[in-house]
Amino acid sequence: MKGLKNFAKSTFWTLFYQSLSLFLNFLLNIVIARTLGPSGRGLYAVYILTPSLLSMLLSLSLDESHVYFLSKGHSTGNVFSISLVYSLVSGAFLFLSFYISPKIYFSIFKNLPQNAMLYAILITPFFLLFRYLRSIFLGTGHIKTYNFLDSMRIGILFVFISLGVLLIKPDIGIIQHAVNYHILLAVIIACILLIPDFKYGHVKTHLFSLFKNELKYGLKAYPGITMSFFNRRLDVFILNYFRTPGEVGIYSVSTALAELLWKLPNSMAIPLFPKVAKDDKKSSTEFTRFIARLTLFVLIFLGIFMVLIGRPLIIILFGHKFLASFVPLVYLLPGIVFLGVGRVLSAYFHGINKPEYGSFFTIISVIFTIVFDLVLIPSHGAEGAAIASSIAYTISGILAIFLFSKETGTNFFVMFAPPVKVMFKIINKGKG
Numbered sequence: 001m002k003g004l005k006n007f008a009k010s011t012f013w014t015l016f017y018q019s020l021s022l023f024l025n026f027l028l029n030i031v032i033a034r035t036l037g038p039s040g041r042g043l044y045a046v047y048i049l050t051p052s053l054l055s056m057l058l059s060l061s062l063d064e065s066h067v068y069f070l071s072k073g074h075s076t077g078n079v080f081s082i083s084l085v086y087s088l089v090s091g092a093f094l095f096l097s098f099y100i101s102p103k104i105y106f107s108i109f110k111n112l113p114q115n116a117m118l119y120a121i122l123i124t125p126f127f128l129l130f131r132y133l134r135s136i137f138l139g140t141g142h143i144k145t146y147n148f149l150d151s152m153r154i155g156i157l158f159v160f161i162s163l164g165v166l167l168i169k170p171d172i173g174i175i176q177h178a179v180n181y182h183i184l185l186a187v188i189i190a191c192i193l194l195i196p197d198f199k200y201g202h203v204k205t206h207l208f209s210l211f212k213n214e215l216k217y218g219l220k221a222y223p224g225i226t227m228s229f230f231n232r233r234l235d236v237f238i239l240n241y242f243r244t245p246g247e248v249g250i251y252s253v254s255t256a257l258a259e260l261l262w263k264l265p266n267s268m269a270i271p272l273f274p275k276v277a278k279d280d281k282k283s284s285t286e287f288t289r290f291i292a293r294l295t296l297f298v299l300i301f302l303g304i305f306m307v308l309i310g311r312p313l314i315i316i317l318f319g320h321k322f323l324a325s326f327v328p329l330v331y332l333l334p335g336i337v338f339l340g341v342g343r344v345l346s347a348y349f350h351g352i353n354k355p356e357y358g359s360f361f362t363i364i365s366v367i368f369t370i371v372f373d374l375v376l377i378p379s380h381g382a383e384g385a386a387i388a389s390s391i392a393y394t395i396s397g398i399l400a401i402f403l404f405s406k407e408t409g410t411n412f413f414v415m416f417a418p419p420v421k422v423m424f425k426i427i428n429k430g431k432g
Contacts, residue, residue, distance in 0.1 A: 007287070056225070067274060258333060264302070269346065328385065
């Protein structure tokens, strides 16, 4: 199959660095959970999600545009200039809106102290710029660097938090300062690594013209990217609103374990996007069909394995206080399987310049998430959040498969069949 070797290599390095990020994140979660308990873990989850959410909302999916236009040969220097200027302007706008109407922010991000909310606002443009800088490396084909940067960022955060709670004091304020300083250092390192890449790009376009084209592409992808974030994180905010930080802490462990499975489809989708953008539609369709079917069945196997080891894993890593995380984890797993397939197919739609398809099935999923969250969370807490998310994820994945089938002429039910024949062809070709 055309390009499979290079794709497998890119997927391997993506999975390697994402596994490293996952390992570091797990160590980080263990330190916070054992130091601050469920309530402290819940406050940390809300605090770090705040700039992540705000930067995503402000991004207008220009990071997706960066990948697409850099894959077409546009200048790195121009893309970097757009990233820097837009991040600064967005940060100024965000601070001004917070200064004028702080009550809006405090009503959305409940349980955050006033100084914590202010710090979250101030570091948001750096989260946004880091997001853009990483996308530049993906667009120029430096997938190892793209993934390294995220592992590096989490590694810095782990070191800062560990040193803070060990040498200063185990306090949520210390952890918040570590979050603030780690993103500043991560942005500086990313800028330094980008310097040799400024020569990339043969397509010369006026800066404002490129920005308009990027904005046009980004706005088509934006609803899907935004809703995808809400699809995976909205339940945390709703749970925080109706219940307690302690229950958010319990649920955050469930989602952390469930998202172990998410790393595989994400590792495939990251290199798939630029590959589809470069290849012809026929070969990219065949390739995506194989990857999506493979993803589905690998995730089913991994989900069953997670059910078997989940309970002892929680006790060993997080302690008996977090044992209540197991049931929500089990409820989440079926949805994670279909969410993973949807992630792969979304990368295909972005690569063929139809990101609105991804937007459509993700928006539908978010609608179901909101409805079921509001119905189930007030009475069932973390377990209700898990059930609601799993239903929404499953609907999203099935709808993605349907849209892919309609776009490519693929039989809908074929997408649920194991790709055994294709695997045998690849193996026999390798032997030959």
